[in-house]
Amino acid sequence: MRTWTADSRAPAAIAWALMARPGVWASWAPHVRGAWGLGTPEVEAGAVGAARLFGVLPVPAKITAKSARSWTWQVGPAEMVHRVEERGTGCVVAIDLRAPGPLEPALAATYGPIIQVMLNRLARVAE
Structure with a gap:
């Protein structure tokens, strides 16, 4: 399993509303339309x-x-857990990636940087 995280000063409830609602994904994941x-x-x-x-x-x-405060989806053979954890007055937003065999490191190398950019953006938008 590979994990990416970003810290946010926003309350967990605000970050969760952004992460869990498909209608607003484009606000923090610009490639999702x-x-x-x-x-x-x-x-x-x-x-x-x-x-x-x-x-x-x-x-x-x-x-x-x-x-x-978490949800998991299966996209092809890959599984991604999206989660929000409270930390003091803010939160941590995270995505865990699991995929079989050599697919996981390949996805981590290619899509991992995009995941990190998305989480950083989500943390900022939530604030």
Whole structure:
């Protein structure tokens, strides 16, 4: 498993609202230009849909789990856990990536830097 994090001065509830609501993903993940079928207003466990990347590419996904401040989706053979943890008056936003065999290090090397940029942006937007 690979993990990326960013610290935010925002309350966890604000960061969570940004992370868990597909309708606002573009505010912190600019390559995501929409999503459907994943839940409204928040992601829902068991929901099957897609996220639209770069305004063109639909990427099928399934929300496999959700708790108070985390949700997990399966995108192809990869699984990503999105979570928000309270830290004092702020929070930490994080994404954990799991994928089989050599796919995990390949995704970490190629998509990992994008994940970090997204989390840094999410932390700032939440503030």
